[in-house]
Amino acid sequence: MNKDTIIQVSDLTKLYGETLAVDHINFEVAKGEVFGFLGPNGAGKTTTIRMLTGLSKPTDGKASILGFDINSQIAQIKKRIGVVPEISNLYDELTAFGNLLFMAQLYGVPSRERKKKAEELLKTFRLYERKDSLFRTFSRGMKRALTIAAALIHNPEILFLDEPTVGLDVVAARSLRNLISNLRQQGITIFLTTHYLEEADLLCDRVAILVEGRILAIDTPQALKAKTNKKSLEEAFMKITGLEPEVLAIEKGK
Numbered sequence: 175m176n177k178d179t180i181i182q183v184s185d186l187t188k189l190y191g192e193t194l195a196v197d198h199i200n201f202e203v204a205k206g207e208v209f210g211f212l213g214p215n216g217a218g219k220t221t222t223i224r225m226l227t228g229l230s231k232p233t234d235g236k237a238s239i240l241g242f243d244i245n246s247q248i249a250q251i252k253k254r255i256g257v258v259p260e261i262s263n264l265y266d267e268l269t270a271f272g273n274l275l276f277m278a279q280l281y282g283v284p285s286r287e288r289k290k291k292a293e294e295l296l297k298t299f300r301l302y303e304r305k306d307s308l309f310r311t312f313s314r315g316m317k318r319a320l321t322i323a324a325a326l327i328h329n330p331e332i333l334f335l336d337e338p339t340v341g342l343d344v345v346a347a348r349s350l351r352n353l354i355s356n357l358r359q360q361g362i363t364i365f366l367t368t369h370y371l372e373e374a375d376l377l378c379d380r381v382a383i384l385v386e387g388r389i390l391a392i393d394t395p396q397a398l399k400a401k402t403n404k405k406s407l408e409e410a411f412m413k414i415t416g417l418e419p420e421v422l423a424i425e426k427g428k
Contacts, residue, residue: 180205180332180363181226185235188221188387195221197387198235203365208358210378211367214417218387219367220260223334226365227257240331253282256325260336262317263324266310270301270320273309274327281328288327295323299353315346322353332363339373351377375407385415 181203188196196218203209211219224230226237228248236243242250264273274292283291296302299319304312312320318338325333338354339347354377358364368374374381375395382392391398391414395407402413412418 178204178206181209181237181239181365183226183235183237186222186225186232186237187234188218188225188230189233195387196225196232199382199384199387199389201382201389201392203363205363206358206361207379208354208364208366208377210374210381211365211384212369212371212374212378212381212411213384214369216386217384219369219384220336221387222384223257223336223365223367227255227334228252253328254331256328256330256333258322258325258333258335258338260340262321264309264317264321267308269306269308270296270312271305273320274324277324278327283328291327295326299323313346315342315349318342318346318350319353322350326357326362330362332365333357335364335366337367337369339368339370347373371406371408371411381407383411383414385417390414 179202183199183201185198185200186196187198199222211222213219221230225232226239226244228244228251232245236245238244239251240254244251265276268276271292274295275288278288278291293302296305299322301316301320301323304316309317309320322335322338335354339350342350351373354364366377378395380392380394381398383390393401398410398414399405399407402410404410404413
């Protein structure tokens with residue numbers, strides 16, 4: 175394992191009954207990179223994140239995050255990662271500020287630091303003026319931004335983002351992509367699942383193409399385009415998988 179490797183996955187497998195959701199996948203993620211899991215709905219992207227973050231036990235294989243084993247040392251891992259699920263885990267009945275304070279308490283942020291950290295994040299995500307508004311009154315884009323802010327409250331080294339721009343309008347999606355780029359510049363490692371090829375091309379240092387639980391290719395978007403002699407990641411994806419882009423429900427211009 176390279177000294178810069180921060181996530182190491184070996185033959186990771188998940189069975190649901192007789193359904194093979196994730197099929198002996200192998201990959202590494204380096205410190206500071208944006209690593210994309212690219213594939214259609216049902217490819218196994220969310221299942222993989224759930225295993226890596228302790229929400230689901232692997233059927234077989236192994237993985238380590240920051241040197242900790244996902245099966246035996248998940249408590250140590252959870253202290254060092256942030257997770258942004260596709261559906262927000264924040265509370266409608268709490269304000270933006272209240273949600274961040276609650277998550278800070280949950281993650282064990284020292285009480286003297288919670289308020290300052292929450293205010294910093296609200297300003298970073300341009301939500302400070304709405305800090306006393308209830309979460310349920312927020313737009314989709316604002317809810318997504320606050321959910322990411324909450325995942326950063328304890329200064330994690332790795333951020334897991336599951337389909338971050340699904341359901342957002344064009345402006346909100348662009349804003350969120352800028353935020354992700356800024357987080358990368360701060361040195362945070364980002365594991366991103368998406369079925370938007372354009373998004374992966376813009377954001378990711380490397381992508382893994384996942385279809386029916388199997389990884390078909392891993393490389394930089396530029397290298398995948400070069401290998402397939404294609405000009406876009408969409409065309410490269412089609413060449414590698416034999417699937418039409420409609421399978422990904424690509425939203426042009428997002």
